[in-house]
Amino acid sequence: MLTNxxxxxxxxxxxxxxxxxxxxxxxxxxxxxxxxLGSVISMPYFELAVDLExxxxxxxxxxxxxxxxxxxxxxxxxxxxxxLRIDYxxxxxxxxxxxxxxxxxSIMTTRxxxxxxxxxxxxxxxxxxxxxxxxxxxxxxxDRLGFHFEQKVFEVYTELLIYPSYQxxxxxxxxxxxxxxxxxxxxxxxxxxxxxxxxxxxxxxxxMDEYRRxxxxxxxxxxxxMVREFETEKNIKILILLDTSMSMGGGLPDNxxxxxxxxxxxxxxxxxxxxxxxxxxVAFSNKVHSYVKPxxxxxxFYKILEALANLEPQGGLRMxxxxxxxxxxxxxxxxFILLTDLEETSxxxxxxxxxxxxxxxxxxxxxxxxxxxxxxxxxxTPVQRALAxxxxxxxxxxxxxxxxxxxxxxxxVIDVGPDDFLPAVVSQYLKAKKKGVALR
Numbered sequence: 001m002l003t004n005x006x007x008x009x010x011x012x013x014x015x016x017x018x019x020x021x022x023x024x025x026x027x028x029x030x031x032x033x034x035x036x037l038g039s040v041i042s043m044p045y046f047e048l049a050v051d052l053e054x055x056x057x058x059x060x061x062x063x064x065x066x067x068x069x070x071x072x073x074x075x076x077x078x079x080x081x082x083x084l085r086i087d088y089x090x091x092x093x094x095x096x097x098x099x100x101x102x103x104x105x106s107i108m109t110t111r112x113x114x115x116x117x118x119x120x121x122x123x124x125x126x127x128x129x130x131x132x133x134x135x136x137x138x139x140x141x142x143d144r145l146g147f148h149f150e151q152k153v154f155e156v157y158t159e160l161l162i163y164p165s166y167q168x169x170x171x172x173x174x175x176x177x178x179x180x181x182x183x184x185x186x187x188x189x190x191x192x193x194x195x196x197x198x199x200x201x202x203x204x205x206x207x208m209d210e211y212r213r214x215x216x217x218x219x220x221x222x223x224x225x226m227v228r229e230f231e232t233e234k235n236i237k238i239l240i241l242l243d244t245s246m247s248m249g250g251g252l253p254d255n256x257x258x259x260x261x262x263x264x265x266x267x268x269x270x271x272x273x274x275x276x277x278x279x280x281x282v283a284f285s286n287k288v289h290s291y292v293k294p295x296x297x298x299x300x301f302y303k304i305l306e307a308l309a310n311l312e313p314q315g316g317l318r319m320x321x322x323x324x325x326x327x328x329x330x331x332x333x334x335x336f337i338l339l340t341d342l343e344e345t346s347x348x349x350x351x352x353x354x355x356x357x358x359x360x361x362x363x364x365x366x367x368x369x370x371x372x373x374x375x376x377x378x379x380x381t382p383v384q385r386a387l388a389x390x391x392x393x394x395x396x397x398x399x400x401x402x403x404x405x406x407x408x409x410x411x412x413v414i415d416v417g418p419d420d421f422l423p424a425v426v427s428q429y430l431k432a433k434k435k436g437v438a439l440r
Contacts, residue, residue, distance in 0.1 A: 005147060009039045039147050050141050052152045054082030055112075057137045059093065059158050065302075068129045068165040071102065074158075075121040076137065080112040087111055088142040091120070094135060098128035126162045128254070129262070129309050133157045163305040168267045168422060202226050236335050236432060237278040237294050239326070240265045242311070243340035245285040249313030250341070251373035260368055260418060261339040262308050264425040268337065269304045271426060273297065275433070280330075281307055284322040285315035293329065317344035323352035327359050335432055336363045337425070341370055342399050342413075350405050357409050364428055365406060365413040372417030 013035030020028030055078065062073040076093050080086060093106040104122030112118060124134075135157035142149045202218050204226060218226035242265055248258040265281060272279045273296070280294030281304050290307040292300075319340075336356055342349065342365070356363050403413045416424045 009035050009147060013039070043148055047148075047150065049084060050086070050150045051082040051084045052139060052141065052150060054080065055086075055139060055152075055154075056081055057091075057139075057154045057156050059134065059137070059156055061134070061158055061160065064159065065161045065163065066126050067163045068126055069167060070126055072124050072126060072160065073121065074106075074124060074134065075119060076106075076108070077117060077119050078108070078110075078112065078139075079117040080114055083114050085111070085113050086141055087144055090140040090142070092138040092140070093122075094138065095124060096132050096134075098126070098130075098132060099124040099134075100127060126160070129162045129164045130312075131159060131161050131310055133159050161306065161309060163302075163309050164262050164266045166266075168263055169270050172267065172271070172426075202228055235275070235277050236272075237331065237333070238268070238272050238280070238335045238337060238429075239294055239330055240268060240279070240281040241322075241326070241336055241338045241340075242281060242283045242308075243285065243317065243319075243338070243344075244283050244289060244311050244313055245315055245317040245344055246313050247317075247341055247343040247370075248368075250370050251368075255373070255418065256313070257341050257368040257370065257373050258311065258313050260373070260421045262311060264339060264366070264422055265308060266305065267422055268425050268429055270301055271429060273301050277433075279304065282322070282326055283307065283311050284319070285313075286318045287315070288322055288325055289314075291326075291329070294334065317348055319344070319348045319352040320355065323355045327355060330361075332360045334361050336361050337428070338363065338365045340365065340367060342367045342402060343370060350402065353406055353409060353411055357411070362432070363409075363411045364432070365411060366421075366425060366428065367413060367415050368421060369415045369417060 013032045016028045016032030016035065018032075020026065020030075020032055058077045058079075060075045060077075066072055074093070074095075076091065078089075078091055089110055089112050091108040091110075095101075095106065102123050102125050105120070106122050108118065108120040110118050126132075135155070137154040137156050138151065139154065140149055140151045202215055204224060213227040215226050215228045242261055244258060248261065249256050251257050251259070269279045269281065276296060278294040278296050279300070281290070281292045282288060283290045289311065292304050292307045338353075340349070353363055353365075406413050412428075414424055414428065
């Protein structure tokens with residue numbers, strides 16, 4: 001194929017021929033013949049010298065599962081398995097727009113001798129959760145004068161699973177231990193007598209008590225054998241019900257109601273698993289999209305991440321059918337945390353909640369309120385702010401009836417915006433720990 005330069009040379013040659021014949025200028029005629037024949041005749045020689053079929057492309061990445069906002073190191077290897085030298089080779093490794101190139105280049109220009117291998121690498125930052133593919137690879141070969149080129153696209157793809165962001169957990173870990181967390185969000189110990197490590201009180205000795213529990217100082221003072229008691233933290237069973245219907249896609253790009261709900265689910269799962277609670281998740285709209293049964297173990301966290309990674313807003317809401325499906329697979333007396341904007345059919349939501357309560361489950365609704373996610377207050381004009389407040393009041397009035405019905409079932413409903421979403425989830429979880437709801 002002709003490059004732009006090759007096309008210009010041929011057009012120039014034709015112009016020289018035409019102008020040379022019209023002016024009887026044989027120098028221009030000879031120049032035109034030279035330019036045209038030089039470009040045309042060199043084409044078959046170039047095509048014979050190009051052997052893209054014997055080019056081998058491989059791509060490797062340092063990890064195939066990363067968190068959003070983390071980095072991945074990409075290495076591309078190009079090998080010439082043929083017997084012909086390639087003088088001018090360009091290699092373009094393509095990647096989706098959700099990645100940001102932060103170091104190096106995804107392009108290489110080189111010469112490749114027979115049997116030679118060239119390697120280049122670059123670093124991408126992963127911006128969006130989900131399953132994404134890096135590729136394909138495009139190869140372009142030029143002749144030495146730049147008149148001709150041949151290209152080939154190698155369908156070489158590398159799949160990468162991007163988990164939801166870990167930034168919220170890092171911030172929480174930076175706050176410190178449990179005591180710091182308790183001061184920020186509330187107490188999380190359940191005051192139960194047991195075999196824990198924090199002192200609870202002193203009582204009289206019973207025959208089944210362990211001798212190592214005897215408090216000898218208290219025994220000497222009272223004359224009766226006394227034993228020490230300690231606090232123990234009761235563990236609970238949590239199921240996060242995540243609404244992924246179309247209405248949950250409302251909000252600013254990459255900061256939708258669903259995005260915040262997923263962040264909240266990740267934070268809650270990590271926090272609860274660290275405290276030896278059983279945690280599971282079900283994502284649903286008009287059907288169940290992913291389900292992870294409540295279980296124990298820090299390693300279980302990554303199964304939950306994989307269940308959340310590929311979620312996108314889709315479909316309507318059939319919550320009653322989903323709840324029936326969930327209750328068949330979940331033991332009674334579980335702690336259901338429902339993350340939904342309450343913008344779908346109220347009857348579906350109320351009937352689903354009735355089913356959950358009838359099975360003796362404790363239910364909490366945390367609801368991202370649509371207008372609070374549409375724009376940041378600081379970016380609004382006074383008129384826009386007044387309009388947003390009017391819309392907010394109207395929507396709040398519309399859903400008040402639904403909220404009242406839920407409250408009658410002893411279901412707490414908390415409206416949240418971007419700023420208080422995550423603190424509200426953590427705070428409510430810690431309150432549930434304190435109350436000892438849904439104890440195992």
